[in-house]
Amino acid sequence: MAVEFTTATIVRSFLKGAGTSLTDAEIEEHIEQVEGHLKVILRIPSTFTFSSANKLHKSLRMAVSAKTAMIAIASTSQSFNTLEQAALALDVLDTIYTESIYDFKFNPGNRDYVILNEE
Numbered sequence: 001m002a003v004e005f006t007t008a009t010i011v012r013s014f015l016k017g018a019g020t021s022l023t024d025a026e027i028e029e030h031i032e033q034v035e036g037h038l039k040v041i042l043r044i045p046s047t048f049t050f051s052s053a054n055k056l057h058k059s060l061r062m063a064v065s066a067k068t069a070m071i072a073i074a075s076t077s078q079s080f081n082t083l084e085q086a087a088l089a090l091d092v093l094d095t096i097y098t099e100s101i102y103d104f105k106f107n108p109g110n111r112d113y114v115i116l117n118e119e
Contacts, residue, residue: 003031004050005038005057005064014069014093020076027072034067042101063100066093 008024011031020027038044038060051057070093073079073086080086 003028005035006031006061010065011068014065015072020072020079022072022076027068030068030071031064034064038064059100063097066097066100069093
């Protein structure tokens with residue numbers, strides 16, 4: 001499965017200054033896991049086509065990038081000088097992830113998450 005919503009380069013931009021010993025292939029493996037998870041919890045249909053020009057799709061990219069960066073930090077936290085620095089970075093990324101997910105609205109009619117405002 002290929003990454004759809006983000007790239008290892010974008011994830012690395014979240015890690016500037018922190019560094020990581022993960023390779024691009026390892027980061028992309030984590031991206032695939034996060035994308036798969038979000039496809040399930042947001043019930044994104046298999047017919048969905050990602051567009052980086054769509055504002056809501058950018059929120060999806062942000063969520064996947066932030067969550068993948070969190071995994072990278074958790075797996076290579078020694079790149080921080082202190083545990084507190086790693087915890088702060090994780091907290092900030094968790095906030096970005098959570099706020100990005102809030103951009104998706106719940107449709108109580110069919111108990112399904114839907115991607116709105118397709119442009």
